[in-house]
Amino acid sequence: MEINELERMARAIRRRDLEAVYAAGAGHIGGEMSVIDILTALYFRVLKVYPDQPKHPGRDRFVLSKGHTACALYVTLAKRGFLPEEEIATFLAPHSRLNGHPNCNKVPGVETNTGPLGHGLPVAIGMAKAAKLSGAGYHTYVVTGDGEMQEGSNWEAIMAAAQFGLDNLTLVIDHNRFQQGASLADTNGLAPLRPRLEAFGWEVAEINGNAMAEVVPALEHRASRPYCIVAHTNKGHGISFMQDRVDWHHKVPNKDQYEIALAELSEAL
Amino acid sequence: MNAPLSQPKLFATPQLFDCRDAFAETLEALAATDETVVAVCNDSVGSSKLGGFKTKFPERLVNVGIAEQNMVGVGAGLANGGRLPFVCAAACFLTGRALEQIKADIAYSNANVKLVGISSGMAYGELGPTHHSIEDFAWTRVLPNLPVIAPADRIETAAAIRWAASYAGPCFLRLSRVGVPDLLPEGHVFELGKANLLREGGDVTLIANGTLTHRILTAAKLLAERGIEARVLNMATVRPIDETAIIAAARETGAILTAEEHSIFGGLGSAVAEVVVDHAPVPMKRLGVPGVFAHTGSAEMLLDEYGMTPPAIADAAAALVQRKG
């Protein structure tokens, strides 16, 4: 897909995500809105994936480590043909396979179960290391939240990736500057991320993670070392009153707010 | 063990309460009179209801960020430095993520740290098995030095928090957010390792704690309508378990049913069974999550599906009575 088509797709995914969270009465809409441009670029341009053969051995691997934004992943997977789009209506419903965090044993296209923060990167390093051992050509991508980077497990993994020389791994940090209860700066500030990653031996790019024209080339870039994209994003991106407001981490819009948000996202379509 | 409550309030006042509010109020009251009280958390100010504490005692709220292993270690260090830390986090991450810190830094070191697991059991419902904490009794009750306590209502929650502050040693308090009715009398004083007799009966004993206590009490009422008199024990303390009450129940009623918002492996039912097997073998039935990762649904829905509606508990108890010798 070209950049303008990807932008249209991202807006459609935002809209469907908003509808699903509103209907379910729960979700993590702020972090979903911030990450959707990255997910869209991955699934509709960058990743080599096979919706009719989700376990194709040569597929690129993608891990959504910030598993609380599962709904955005479900919508993206549905739009890409991994599951029926109608099924999004079952998000969080009793017995649905679409619960609040992605389940790889139930949902096609999900590689590993996430939900507890700080798990995705170590698993992604195992995937990339496996490709090195087997000679497989796939690339591994993992997206973490910025608050999630407070977990020590991530830094253990960052050291391992450099030690293993994993040039087939891309970490995207969704740097929306907010976590659950407050800003990172008021909790456990990690900024600036770039020099920290560089000090651990990674190549680092910084981009506007909500600008498709910057997201695509950054994701397509291949480095000679483990590679991290610090994606500067807005929590709640695309919905004016949610942007950069911490309470929208997991708040659910009321009817009026829902209609305003829907109108804003539709206008852009 | 106390005398049976003449009038359990369950049937009179069906209003439900979130025990986190009682926890937060009690902690704030303790902090107001004891300047050593500190709260430690992992970006969980809202979910642990620490907003009021943060406003009143901002310098005594230690928020380490999303870093549970660090959080528990920091708690141990704060205790070493003479503070009285209440380490508050979602039960799943507190116990699952930081289990080795709990073992080495808290239990083995015997650090005076109060671990408060919030939204335990399946309280996170639709968020799925990563967020369910139905293994925490099993993981914590094997650790020496670490009392494990799951209060049944807001009154027992407040009493247990007060007890914890006065107890010189670590403990794990397992709280929920699922609404429960008042069961224990106002002014109830928590005693470690002592069950509360909520109903007298001689045909079978029902034992539960946490969110299941009110369900077994209702089941006992249904059993009475069928001519079966059930003894009902609220057993908040899973370790040290009330051996005296369990042995008496086995000898005097001849059958024991347990129910818990936890896996049937390793929890309250297992702890009761260990005592029964060693001291007074009688038929038992353990109700709980049957050793599976739950599917999508609320805690209440899942408890119902796993056979813990009051009528299903009553049926299981009636079947158990049939097995008595």
Ligand SMILES: Cc1ncc(C[n+]2csc(CCOP(=O)(O)OP(=O)(O)O)c2C)c(N)n1
């Ligand atoms: C180990 C662990 N601790 C705590 C949580 C609860 N939690 C869920 S989302 C979240 C905040 C995440 O912030 P961030 O990584 O910045 O994600 P985003 O802003 O993209 O939503 C927290 C603390 C969790 N899921 N896992």
Ligand SMILES: [Mg+2]
């Ligand atoms: Mg964030």
